[in-house]
Amino acid sequence: MDEEELKNYEKAGKIAKEIREWSKSLIKPGKKLLEVAEEIENKIKESGADPAFPVNICVNDVAAHYTPKFNDNLELGENDIVSIDIGVHVNGYIADTAYTIDLSNSYKDMLKCNQEALKEAISLISPDTSVSEIGKVVEDVTASYGYKPIENLTGHQIERYNLHAGISIPNIEVPYDWKIKEGMVLAIEPFATDGYGRVLESKIAEIFSLKAFKSCRLKEGRLLLKKLEPRKGLPFAKRWFSKDISPLKLDLVLRELVAIDAIKPYFMLHEKERGKVSQFEHTVIVLEDGCKVIT
Structure with a gap:
């Protein structure tokens, strides 16, 4: 080092x-x-x-x-x-x-x-x-x-x-x-x-990270990918972008990006018992x- x-x-x-x-x-x-x-x-x-x-x-x-x-x-x-x-x-x-x-x-x-x-x-x-x-x-x-x-x-x-x-x-x-x-x-x-x-x-995910830049159907998805560039793959919160993209549209964008393997969701983890x-x-x-x- x-x-x-x-x-x-x-x-x-x-x-x-x-x-x-x-x-x-x-x-x-x-x-x-x-x-x-x-x-x-x-x-x-x-x-x-x-x-x-x-x-x-x-x-x-x-x-x-x-x-x-x-x-x-x-x-x-x-x-x-x-x-x-x-x-x-x-x-x-x-x-x-x-x-x-x-x-x-x-x-x-x-x-x-x-x-x-x-x-x-x-x-x-x-x-x-x-x-x-x-x-x-x-x-x-x-x-x-x-x-x-x-x-x-x-x-x-x-x-x-x-x-x-x-x-x-x-x-x-x-x-x-x-x-x-x-x-x-x-x-x-x-x-x-x-x-x-x-x-x-759980099935709850509020944290994601960028895996790869991929072609996205939604223009809001392309906007999000652009905004994620400076983080170079570090995790981000869904709420960080709720002022740039409407919450309903943001859900759709994240769902599409997960589906095309552009981003990774981090599901909330709870103790088994x-x-x-x-x-x-x-x-x-x-x-x-x-x-x-x-x-």
Whole structure:
């Protein structure tokens, strides 16, 4: 990794960390999810960066891939457990971080074990560490508190304009032994649950990413593809374009673009047994003798 790349990653990480800590004050009963998402995304832009993906706000049994709709009226409740996943990019260099707040004060142990699992996983990261070793420590720490990791959600390698590149970092022990290499950028994100320990896809998709530029029948589809060019494949929210294209037409456009394989939908994921879910995440750069947390 050259000096310019490192500088961009560190800037993205610094902004992500600052916004993560600032955003915690937004998470309170009665606050609308849409307001939280928009305030965080606007703060990222004000900080001289851009969202690497739409802010994910996952409540209770929802584990991943939920961002509010353009007219979302959902509010946080006093008994909710709320996970916020934030991505920041500077010139395509991405930092990814997440945290969970328990408004009910009923899941302190689950959050504690989740944070400990993240800390222990990061402590193992250095060149030639097996990803299975990392998954095993997450699984063991989580189980020691009586909870389960989410077996089919993983951390991931990050590259420029590529949020999920190369290897995955499992949250359970696995039968393959991919190795960590110096210079890799990794998002380490254990999840914990009091449910089954697996997520299922819903039919709800508010997040998409561009796969390929293809000929689109609708002129609004061509407009959308043009507007997506600067993101170079990074995920986007449907609501980001609700002022450019009417909501009804936007649904038709997205449906057509999915059908012709021009864009990919990210369906909301929920815990199999509707168990509560928590998530904590940092982005790290692998060094010669360990790793550096940039978030």
